[in-house]
Amino acid sequence: MATPFSGTQIRQTFLNFYAARGHQILPSASLVPEDPTVLLTIAGMLPFKPIFLGQRPAEFPRATTSQKCIRTNDIENVGRTARHHTFFEMLGNFSFGDYFKSQAIAWAWELSTKVYGLPPERLVVSVFEDDDEAFALWRDEIGIPAHRIQRMGEKDNFWVSGPTGPCGPCSEMYYDFHPEKGDEHIDLEDDTRFIEFYNLVFMQYNRDTAGNLTPLANKNIDTGLGLERMAQILQKVPNNYETDLIFPIIQSAAAIANLDYATVDETTKIALKVIGDHVRAVVHMIADGIVASNEGRGYVLRRLIRRVIRYGRLIGIDREFTPKVAEAAIALSESAYPDVRIMERTIKVALQREEIGFLKTLDRGEKLLADITEQVGAGGQISGTDAFTLYDTYGFPLELTEEIAAEKGLTIDTVGFETEMEQQRRRSQLAHTTIDLTAQGTLDHLANHIEQTEFLGYTQPATNAIVQVLMVNGKPKQLVEAGTAVQVVLDQTPFYAESGGQIGDRGYLSGDDVLVRIEDVQKESAFFVHYGRVERGTLHTGDSVTAQIDLACRRRAQAHHTATHLLQSALKKLVDDNISQAGSLVSFDRLRFDFHCPRPLTPDELQQVEDQVNTWIAEAHKAQTSILPIAEAKAKGAIAMFGEKYGSEVRVLDVAGVSMELCGGTHVSNTAEIGLFKIVSEAGVAAGIRRIEAIAGPAVLEYLNVRDAIVRDLSDRFKVKPEEISDRITTLQTELKTTQKQLETAKGQLALAKADNLLAQAEAVGEFHILIAQLDGVDPESLKTAAEQLQQKLANGAVVLGSVPEADKVSLVAAFSPAVIQKGLQAGKLVGAIAKLTGGGGGGRPNLAQAGGRDASKLPEALAEAKKQLQSGLS
Template sequence: MAVTAHTGRPRTGAEIRAAFLDFYEQRGHKPMASASLIPDDPTVLLTIAGMLPFKPVFLGQQPRPAPRATSSQKCIRTNDIENVGRTARHHTFFEMLGNFSFGDYFKEQAIQWAWELSTGVFGLSPQNLVVSVFREDDEAGAIWRDVVGVNPKRIIRMDEADNFWASGPTGPCGPCSEIYYDFKPELGDDGIDLEDDSRFIEFYNLVFMQYNRDAEGILTPLANRNIDTGLGLERMAQILQAVPNNYETDLIYPLIETAAGLAGVDYRGLDAKGQTSLKVIGDHSRAITQLICDGVTASNLGRGYILRRLLRRVVRHGRLLGIDKPFLTVMGEASIALMQVAYPQLLERREVILAELAREEARFLETLERGEKLLAEVLAAKPTQISGEQAFELYDTYGFPLELTEEIAEEQGLTVDLAGFEAAMEAQRQRAKAAAVSIDLTLQGAIDQVTAAAAATAFKGYEALEHPSCVLALVVNGEPAERALAGDAVQLVLDSTPFYGEGGGQVGDRGVLCGQGADGAGVIVAIDGVSRNRSVFVHSGRIERGSLAIGELVNAQVDRACRRRAQANHTATHLLQAALKQVVDPGIGQAGSLVTFDRLRFDFHCPRAVAPAELEQIEALINGWISDAHRLEVQEMAIEAAKAAGAVAMFGEKYADVVRVVDVPGVSMELCGGTHVANTAEICLFKIVSEGGVAAGIRRIEAVAGPAVLAYLNERDAVVKQLGERFKVQPGEIVERVAALADELKASGKALAAARGELALAKASALASQAQALGEFQLLVARLDGVEGAGLQSAAQGLADQLGAGAAVVLGGLPDPADLAKVILVAAFGKAVIAAGPKAGAFIGAVAKACGGGGGGRPNLAQAGGRDGAALDGALEQAKAQLRAVLA
C-alpha cells in the first residue's frame, strides 16, 4: 500500500479537527459549535449531516449566521447499520468537518481551499488524490484542471446519482465534486474506477448549490449561490494514521481495546467475526453516549428506539465475546474520557449518561436470557425460516428488536418472515388503536406553501392583548385562498399578532379577530389555536360572521381569561423546577413541559420516584413563594451573559444569540420565550396532582395553578362527599372504612381460592382410577376444565403422590370453557419417571407448543400455557404417546 509519510502534519483525530477549523477560521469563516443530535427539523429524527443545522439558511428560511462558517458536526446514521463493523468505514456516529458559504465565495475558491487543505495542511501527495465532478459541470472540471493543476486522467466525470445534490424534488440543488484518496497510485491513471473501495476512499465532498429546481424539473440559477462541504474526520484519520480501517484510528480503537479487555481477548488475534463484534461495540458506544448526552432516552418509539436498538446490539455483541456481566457503564466512561475534550458536555452530563446506560442494560438483561433461550429452542427445531409470529413474540415479550433476530438468524443461515412479523405487528396496532390521532398532511403542505415566503411574524403579545394586524395569507378548508367566507375553517398569517404561538411547552392563545370585512358588514373570526411554522405564526379558527380577504386589517384580541391561566401555569413550572432542584437534587434538568389553560405538566431527569414527603415539601415551598409576592423581572441579554448570570437553559434547546430571561428574584432564573404573570401572587395557589415515571430516568409531575386549583378541589370534594354518603361515614373515616372492606375482600378471595382448590382435588380424585399401568409406571393424561392454574397444579401433585414414584401425570384444561384463548397444562412426575429420562419442565413446555404457547418448571412439577384451546385434545394425545414411547 502506497501511503505518503506525514511527518510534522496533523495526525491524531484532535489534531485533524483543529487543523481543519483553524484553516477555515483564518480564511474568514465563523467557527460554529456542533449542533445537537436532536435536530430542529421535523423531517428527520437525528442530525445526519454537517449541513443539517444550516438547512433553513440554505432554504432562505433563516438569516445567515455569517457570510462564511465552519464546524465539526457530530452526526448519527443508522440506515445501513448492518454494515457497521463489517466494512472499513461504516459508522453510526461520525464527525463531519465542514466549511460553508452563504452567498459569499463559490466554486473556484472552494476547490482551491479544499486542495490547499488536503495537500498543504494534511500533507497528502497529489499522486494519491483523484477528484470527481458532475458529468455536465465543465466549470468545476476546468478549475481542477487549469487552476489547481490536477492530471485530467484523475478528474472523473460522474452521473447525477453520485455527483448532484438536491434538498428534495424541488428547491435548491447543484452539482458536487469529491476528493478521493488513492491507496494504490502505482496501478496507474488508466481506467480508474472510484467504486473500488479497496483502492479509493472519498474523504471530502464539495456541493455547489447554484440552481433552483421547479415543479416541472426546470433548473434556474439562484441569486445567492452557496457552498456546502463535508470532510469525514474518521476517514481522514484512517488516511493520516495509515491504518487499514476507520475503527483502528485513535477516534475508536481505545474503545475497542476497552471492550477487548473486558472480554479477555486480543483484537489482533481474533477472527473476523470476533473483530466485528468489537468494532460494533466501539462504534455504538460513541453513538449511545452522545445520544443520551443530547437528551435521548431509550424507548420503543422514534429516537428512543434507535438508542435502545444500539444499546442492545452492544450488549449482545458483548455476550458473543463472552462478557457475561453488565459493562455498558464501563464503555460509557471510556467514551466520555475519549471525547470529553472535544465535547465537554459529556463530562457535565456524565451521571445522567451512566445512569441511563445502567438502567437500560439491566432492563435488557432481565429479558435477554429468556429471549435467547426461546430463540435457541426455535433454532433447535432446525426450521427453514423463523416465522413472523416467533419474531414478534421475541420483540413483544422479550424486547428483541427485529433487527437483532434477523442478525442471529443470518448467523445460522436463516431468514425471518418479515411479512408475518408485520402482520402480527399490525394486529397489535389494531388492538391498541383506541385513541388514534389523524394528521392532515395536505393541510400542513398548504400551510408550508403559504408561509414559505412570509416574513417572521412580529409578536406583540408581551406588551398588549389587542393589536391591529394585516392578513398576509389564508388557507381555507385545507387550500391556499384569497378570501374566506362565513363557516369556513381557516388558517391565517398576520403581519403582527398579540396571540402567543404554541412553543416552549405553552399552548397557543385563543381569542377573536374583528374587522370591517370586504363588504363593510363586519367580520368575526374565532381563533382556537396558534402554532408556529418556524418563525411564522399560523392562527387557526373559523369565520363566524362576514368574509375576510388577504390584505384586510383586523383587530386581534386575545382571550384574557385564557391568557391569565396560561401565564399562571407557566410561571408555576419555573417555580416547580426551582423547588425540585432545592428539595430533590440540584442536578435535576427539564426533559419537557406542557402548559395549558387548565393544567401544567413538567418532565424532568431523575433516576427515582419523588417521595410523598418531598412532594409535600415542594408544594409548600412553591405556595410560600407565591404568597411572598415576588415581582418577575424580564429582560433580553446576550446568551453568554445570561448563562454567566446563572440562567437555566433547557438541555438540547436551541437559543439565539440574544435571549429572553425570566427572573423570579432569589428563586428562579430561566431562558424562556413564554408568557408569565407580573407577580407570583397572581398565581394564587399551586397543587400537585400526580407524580410518576414516563420513561427510563424521566419522571413527570402534573399540577394545577391559579383558578384551576379551585376546580380541582371542588371535584375532589364532591368525590369525598359521595363516598361518605355511600359508606355512611364522616370524611375522616373513609380511609379506615375502605381498608376494612379491602381486608374483607382479601379474606373472601382466599376462601374462594381454597374452595376452588378443594373442588379441583375432588374432581381429580375421580381420575386416579383412570391411570394406566405401564410396567413399573402409572400413566395418567386427562383433561380437567374449569380449574385455574394453581388448582390444576395441586390436583396433578395430589394424583402423583397417590400413584407413587412411578407416576407420570399430565393434566390440561380451559380455566373458562368459554374462552378458547387460555389453556393451562401441568405435568407432575415421580422419582422413577424422572430417573427414566423425562423432566416435567421440558416435557410440558414442548407439549404446550401444540397449543401455541410454552412454559416450564422443575423436573417433578411444571406448568405451561397456550392460546389455542381447540388444539388441547390433540396436545394431550401427543403427550400420552410421547410418555408411552419413553417409558415403555
C-alpha cells in the same frame, strides 16, 4: 506528508483556516434538530436549512462549524468497512449568498494541499455530469489533469437534504491510497483505493413536494469534510477506527475483555470497532438530552446501546462495562464538546440502567435459544426467522447464535436470516428518511414570496394581521368557507406557537363577517401556522383580520410554565443539585416535568418540594424577562431549557432570588399570580428519568372540587364522617379478604370432589395410567391442586386437566410421576405445546406445569392432543 495531525488539530486547523478568510466559527448544533421533518442531525448544513431557504436571515455571510452528526441507515456496515459510522463529525464552511464555486474550490484545494499537506498527485475530483463550470475551474484554475476529473450522475454528485428542501450539484475530492496503480482506469467506486473526504455542494435550488427545482434567492455554498476520514489519511492508519478519534475507546473495551486488539481475529476486531463507534454516538446523544425509549430518536439510542452490550458479550464481557467505556469517549470529546463532561453523571447512569435491563433480556434470549436448539435436534437447522428473532428482540448477533449452534452440531438458515434482515433495513431506511410534512413543503415553496411571521404575543394579546397563506390539509388555497379545517399563516400574530414544552395558544381570527376558531399554533421554520376551523363566513388570502388569543387559556399556561421553573429550582435545592430537565409539557390544565434522577422521590421529598414552590408563590417574587447575549446569560448562571435552540441573543426569565433560565415561553410577572401549586403524581418513565405531573392556578381549584365531590359521595355511601372513610375502607378490605379466602377454600374442595369422580376414567397404557379430563368453572389454582392429588392417587401415571374458568380463557395443568418423566416425557413441554392450540402458551417443571389459552373452543382438541402424545410416549 508532514508530521501526522491529531484529530483535535485537524478540527481546529479547519476552523482557523476559514476564520482567517472571514468565516464566523459557530458551535455545533444539537443532535436533536430544529427541523421537525428530521429525526436526528444528519449533516452539517441542517442547522442552516432555514437560511438557505430564505426563511431566516443569516447573522453572518460566511460561517464554519464542526457539526456532530448521527446516521444509522447503514448501521450493519459499521465496523465491517473502513469508514462507516453512526456518529461522525462534519467540518463545514458555508456561504449564504456570498462567494460561490470559484472561491469554494480554490479554498478547498489550498486547505487540502498547502495546509494539510496532501500531495496534489494523489487527489482526484468528481463533478456533476453537466456541471461544465466546475469541471473548468478544477482543470484551468487549479490545474488538475482532465483525466483526474470524473463526471458523475445525480446519484453521486447532486446533493439533497431529503425529498424536499435545498439542494444542488456538488463536487467531491478523493484521496488516492494506491497511485502506483496508475491513471489508466480511475474507478472512484473502489473504496480500497479511493476515499472521498471533502464534498463541495453548490446549493442553488429548492425541491418541492412535486420534485420541481426552483432557484433559491441566493446561491450558497455548503461543504462537508469528514473529520474521521481526514484523520485516517493524515495519520496513515488502515481505517477510521484506528485514528486517535476512536481507537482509545476501542482500547478501553479491549482492556475490559482482556484482549489485545493487534492480535485478535477479524470478527473480534469488528465487534470492538462497533463498540468504539456506538459508544461515541450514545455519549453525545445522551448529552444532547435524548432519552432511551421505544420510539423515535429514543429508540435509535436504545438500539445503539443494546448493540454495544451484545457485541461486548460476543467478545467475552459478561458484566456491566458501558459506563467505563463511555469515560474514554467523554475524555476524547470534552475539549471540543464540554457538555459531555458536564453531563457525565447523567450519561453513565443512563447507560448503566439500560445495560442492567438489557442483560436480563439477553438472559431470556439464551433460554429461548436453548429451547430452539433442543426442538431442532442434533444435526438440524435453526430457521432464519428464529435467528432473526434472537437478533432483533433479544440482541443476539448472528455470529453468537452461529457459535452456540455450532457447538451443538447445528446450522443456521443464513439466507432466511438475511431476508428478514433486509426487510428490517428497508423499514429502518424508511424510518430515517426525512419526512415531508405537507404544510412545511408548501411553506418551503412559498418562502421567497411571503414575510416571516412577527410574534407580538409577549406584550400584545391581540393585533391586526394579514392572511399570507391559507392551507387545507397542507395544500394552498385562495379561499376557505365555513365548516372547513384550515391552516393560516399571518404576517404577525399574538399567538404563541408550541415550543419549549409549552403548547400553542387558542383564540380567534375575526374580520368582516368571518370567524375562525384557532385550536393550536405550530412553528414551521420562520412561520407560525394557526390550526383552526372557519366557523362563519369565508376567509381569503390577503384578508385583514383581528387575531385575538384566549386570555384565560394564556393565563393558565403562564401559571403552569412559571411553576415548572419553580419546580426545577425546588428539586435542585431539596433533592439533588445534579437534577436536570429531560423534557416538559406546559398545558392549560396541567404541567409535566421530566428530569434525570436515578431513584424515586420519597413522599416526604415530594411534600417538601410542593411546600417550597407554594412558599415562593406566596412570597410574591417578581418574574422579569430580558434579552441578553448568550455568553452573558450563562455567566449570570442562567440554566438552558431542554430541547430549546439558542442564537447569539437569548431571552432570560429571572424569578428574583429563585430561578434564572433561558426560556422563550410566556410567564406570569409575579409568582403570586400562580395562586397555588399541587403535585399530582411522580413516577418513572424511562431508565434514570422521573416524571412529576402537577397543576397550578385555577386548575388546582378544579382538582380539589372533583376530589371534594368524591369524598362527599363516599361519606354518604359509608355513613361516616370524611375523616373516618379511610378506617371504614380498611375494615371492608379485611372483611373482603376473609370472604375471598373462604370462597377459595370452597372452590378447592369442590374441585377436589369433582376430581375424585374422575378417577374411574383413568386409562391404562402399559404399566401406566393416564387421566385426561375437562373440569369447567374451576380456577387455575384449584385445577393445579386437583391435578397434583389425582396424580398421587394414580401413583404411576400422568394427569392433564383443562378448564374454562371464565369466558375466553383456558387453563391447563399437567402432573407427571417420576416414572413417566423417566420415559422422556415432561409436563412443561407437553402442556406448553397443547396450549398453543388454544392460542396461548406456558410451561413449568417436568413433574408439574401450567399453561393458559384464549380460545375455549379448542380445549377439547388440546386435551385430545395431550392424550395422543401420552399414549405414544408411554406405550
